Amino acid sequence: MCEATFSFDALPSRPAGYAATLGHTLVVIPHPDDESLGCGGLLALLRQAGQPVSAVLVSDGTMSHPNSRRFPAAARQALREQELREALEILGVETADTLYMQLPDGAVPTVDQPGFAAAANQLQAYLTRQRPTTLLVPWRRDPHPDHRATSQLVQAALAALPAKPRILEYVVWAWERAAAADLPQPGEVHGWQLDIAPVLAQKQRAIASHRSQLTNLIDDDPNGFQLSGSMLAHFARPFEVYLESEPVAPETAQPLLRTSAEPNFLL
Numbered sequence: 001m002c003e004a005t006f007s008f009d010a011l012p013s014r015p016a017g018y019a020a021t022l023g024h025t026l027v028v029i030p031h032p033d034d035e036s037l038g039c040g041g042l043l044a045l046l047r048q049a050g051q052p053v054s055a056v057l058v059s060d061g062t063m064s065h066p067n068s069r070r071f072p073a074a075a076r077q078a079l080r081e082q083e084l085r086e087a088l089e090i091l092g093v094e095t096a097d098t099l100y101m102q103l104p105d106g107a108v109p110t111v112d113q114p115g116f117a118a119a120a121n122q123l124q125a126y127l128t129r130q131r132p133t134t135l136l137v138p139w140r141r142d143p144h145p146d147h148r149a150t151s152q153l154v155q156a157a158l159a160a161l162p163a164k165p166r167i168l169e170y171v172v173w174a175w176e177r178a179a180a181a182d183l184p185q186p187g188e189v190h191g192w193q194l195d196i197a198p199v200l201a202q203k204q205r206a207i208a209s210h211r212s213q214l215t216n217l218i219d220d221d222p223n224g225f226q227l228s229g230s231m232l233a234h235f236a237r238p239f240e241v242y243l244e245s246e247p248v249a250p251e252t253a254q255p256l257l258r259t260s261a262e263p264n265f266l267l
Contacts, residue, residue, distance in 0.1 A: 006183045008171060008241045011191045016198050019045035023133030026054040026165070028123075028154055030138055030146045031105065032061045032084035033210040033227070037235045038170035039136050040091055040203035041196025042242075047092030048199070054130045056099040056123065057084060058150050063105035064213060065224035077102070079212055087206040099126045108149035111156065120156035127157055127165075135165040139243055143177040169243040175234040189243040197238035207235060 025046050029035045035043065035055065046053050061080035062073045071079060085095045101119060103109065109116040127135075137154045138147040151169075158164055169189070174182060184191065196203060211217045213227050 008175065008191070008193075011193050011241060013193045013195060013239065016045055016195045017049075018194060020049035020051065022046060022051060022166070022168075024052045024054070024131070025134040025136060026056065026127070026130055026132035027136040028056045028058065028138070028150060029084070030058050030108065030144070030150045031064075032057060032080040033087070033207070033213050034138065034147075034172050035084070036087045036091070036203060036206040036210065038138065038172045039240060039242075040087070040206045040235075041199050041240050042136070042170075042194055043088075043091045043093055044199035044202045044206075045194075045196065053093045054097060054132060055084075055088060055093060055095070056101065056126060057081070058101050058103055058153070059105040059108055059146055060102045061105050063225075065218040065221040067223060068218050068221040070220045071218050076212075076218070079218075080210075083210045083212060086209040090202060090206040090209060097130075099123075106146065108146040108153070110145075110149045111152050116153070116156070120153050123153055124157035124160065127161060131163075132165045135167050137167060137169055139169040139171050139174055141174070141178070141182040142171065143173045143179070143182055147172065167244065171241045171243070176231055184243060189245045191241060191243045193239040193241055195238065196240055200236075200238050204236065207232070 019042055022042075025043075027035055027039060027043060043053055060073075060077045062076045064080075065071060065076060066073075068076065081100060085098070088095050088098070099122075101122060103115070103119060109119060135154065135158075138144075138150055140151040141148060142151075154167075158167075208214065213225065215226075218224055
C-alpha cells in the first residue's frame, strides 16, 4: 500500500472483548514506554479478561539522556526499569518474571551484527519457557532502529520453535515518522483497530508513569529526549492498531543465524 492510500485510521475495528480470545500473551518491548504507548490498552484488556501476560524488555533504555551526570548510565537503566514495572503493574501485568535483556539502547544488534545470535537464543529460551499463544512485537519497519532490530530478534528466536505463537505487530513511531516504504505493502499484512475505550484512562496512567520521558525529572541533559505532545496525541485515542501476517509454513522458516564467534545456545 502506498502512503497516499494506506491509513492506520481507516482500518476495520474489533471490539474490546476480542482481547479475551488471544490467550497467554507475551509483549516484546524495545524501550520502556513502548509497551504503554503501542499496546497498553490491549495489555489492560487481556488482564481484565484473566489472560496471563509476560514481558521482555530488549534494551537498557539509557540513551534517552546520555549526558546526564546526576543520572549516570546505571542509574538511568534502574530508573527506566522501575518506570516499566510501575506501568505494567498499572496495566495489571505481573512483573516478577519479566526478562531484561539489557541490550545497548540505540544499538540493539541486527541480524548481521555481533551479539545478535546470543540475544536471539536468550529470547528463544524465554519463549520456550513461557509458551505464549500470542506475541506482541513492534511493527517490522517501525522507524526506530531498535524497533526494527527487535523485530529481527523475534523472527530469529521463533525460527526453530516447533509451535509458533500468533504474532501481532504494534505501531509506535510509524504514526509520525513512517516513509511510504515503511508502511504495509500490498498483501503483506492485514490490519485492524482494537477498541480500548474501556481502559483508555488506565493506559494513560501507565504512559504517565514513564516520568523520565515526559517531564524534566532528568534535568541536567539539555539534549535529553522527551515525548512530544503531538506524539502522545496518537496514544490518547480510544483505539490501538495491530498488523498481522499469515502464518509462515514450517518449511519456509529461516534458521537462526549464528556467527562462528558465537556459540549456539538453542534449547
